[in-house]
Amino acid sequence: MKEVIFIADYFKDDYRGGAELTTDAIMTQRPKETRVYRVHASKVTQEFVEKNKDKHWVVCNFSSLKDKIKVYMCKNTQYSIVEYDYKFCKYRSLEKHKTITKDKCDCIQTFEGRVNSAFYGYAQRIWFMSEKQKNIFLENVKTIKEEKTYVLSSVFEMADLKYMDILKNNEKNDRYLILKSGSWIKGTNDCIEYANKNNLKYELVEGLPYHELLIKMSLSKGLIFMPLGGDTCPRIVIEAKMLGCDVILNDYVQHKDESWFSDTQAVCYEYLKERPSVFWSHYE
Numbered sequence: 632m633k634e635v636i637f638i639a640d641y642f643k644d645d646y647r648g649g650a651e652l653t654t655d656a657i658m659t660q661r662p663k664e665t666r667v668y669r670v671h672a673s674k675v676t677q678e679f680v681e682k683n684k685d686k687h688w689v690v691c692n693f694s695s696l697k698d699k700i701k702v703y704m705c706k707n708t709q710y711s712i713v714e715y716d717y718k719f720c721k722y723r724s725l726e727k728h729k730t731i732t733k734d735k736c737d738c739i740q741t742f743e744g745r746v747n748s749a750f751y752g753y754a755q756r757i758w759f760m761s762e763k764q765k766n767i768f769l770e771n772v773k774t775i776k777e778e779k780t781y782v783l784s785s786v787f788e789m790a791d792l793k794y795m796d797i798l799k800n801n802e803k804n805d806r807y808l809i810l811k812s813g814s815w816i817k818g819t820n821d822c823i824e825y826a827n828k829n830n831l832k833y834e835l836v837e838g839l840p841y842h843e844l845l846i847k848m849s850l851s852k853g854l855i856f857m858p859l860g861g862d863t864c865p866r867i868v869i870e871a872k873m874l875g876c877d878v879i880l881n882d883y884v885q886h887k888d889e890s891w892f893s894d895t896q897a898v899c900y901e902y903l904k905e906r907p908s909v910f911w912s913h914y915e
Contacts, residue, residue: 633665635914636683638672639691647841649785649866650715654691656786657713660907665914672696677703684708687914690754694718698746705753711913712751713758713783716863719747719772726860726883727815739771748774756913758783760864763885767861781913784886785864786906792873794842796900798849799875807853807879808871811837816862818883822855825879831855845870853877861885872899 641648643655658667668686670679673695680703688710690696704710716723720736721743728736738744751757752774759765759782769777809822819835826833833855836847848854854871857880864886871878873896880887887893891902 633662633914634668634686635661635665635689636668636670636686637689637691638670638675638693638696640672640693640695642669642671649864650692652866653715653786654713656788657689657907657910659788660786660911662911662915665911675700680704680708687711689713691715692718693750694723698743701746701750705749709755710753711756711758712754714764714768715760717764717767717861719744719751719768724816724860725767730859736771748772751775755779756781758910760784761886762889764861764863783910784889784891784903784906785866785869786910787866787869787903789904791841791845792900792903795845795849795870795873798845799873799896801846801849801874803852803876804850805832806851807831807833807855807877808836808848808851809833809855810867811835816858816860818857818859818881821857821859821881825857826855845874848876849874851876853879855879856884857881858883869899869903872896873903 637654637658639654641651643651661667672693675696677700680700684707688708690710690712692715717725720728720738722728722731725736739748751772757775757780759780762782765780765782769775807826809819810817812819848871853876856868861883862885865884868878868880868884875896891898
């Protein structure tokens, strides 16, 4: 039986963010002959890595992974990285870096930046959430070889895709949903300003349980989502598309021009359905 260790700062039971949900959907839709283990990045020790270096490692968000562990893994393990944002930047966002420092990101020149650069370079594979994100990495992290890069996109549980497919034909009202978020990147205020300027009725949503959010979105005319920096493949945008909603987006939604997303809801469904098998086909 193949054994794979997933490392992440948080898993779905800790925090239900987009990265955590995608990581969980990858793990739960693994082949039957594969066993997975989940380990918090902050708990990984050199001794643990050494004991398990014969296994394959999948590194997801790794901000709490110690630099010395990254260095050790480079030469002593086979690992892949699933990259959800921009961890070569200490702010994990080039736009946030520029907003705070008033200067272009140069984090790759720091000690931690050089360690992360090596960590990306030694990975067997790097999975990105969008083509645009992948290209930004190739431009900024010169250790990465393009032939080792793949675009995965956000990954969903099959049951959730089927549920959205059922909900998509619900009769819509005349309101757009706007995500009320304290997260810098989500751009709530810009979305409200856009709606007011264009005389669009809207409703702010926050804190709803997942399936309640899907139902509410399926009954709404659309979604306005205008992040302030690169959002690599936001799940809420995909969910709105899958539910038959109109989506009003800006160019910081980095997957929005990819062919699968620009096509019909049916094409999106087939594309998303295949994501787990696309991932696991590289570990057979």
